[in-house]
Amino acid sequence: MTDSLDTSLAPLHAHLRAIGDLSERYRTIREAEEAFEALKRTHLQEVAQGLRAEGKKWKEVGAIMGGVTYQRAFQYGKGE
Template sequence: MTDTLDAAIADVVGALDAIADPVERYQAMPSVKTKVDDALRGVRQRIALELHGQGKPWREVGQLMGNVSAQRAWQMSRGE
């Protein structure tokens, strides 16, 4: 991972750690996880669309994105 990504992750963890009440901090964690998961889904979608936009068929996009099927690569491009 790059230093930039490490710093961004540290910022998120720091924001959680800044919540004084441990119960409130714990209760905030699922919301943070959901938001991060949603944001990563968007990144994955943009990557799939970019690769396909470069003329790569869905089969190749799937191979490049973790050896998934062409159908799964297409689904990722739709944000699924």
């Protein structure tokens, strides 16, 4: 999976490296970071809601999602 993820991120890496102005590169990195956070939040929410739809309790969802508390799993489910 790491190879596939690295391959997927290669164009972004190349794009960032191609920005010669370091101030502009920094701004673009911060934009990418914000975009990734939104993407991450969406996918974590989908996973949490999907696991709940499968009948798992929030405690089980938390265990599957890296051992987070049931409260955190619930927050993921709400998109927080």
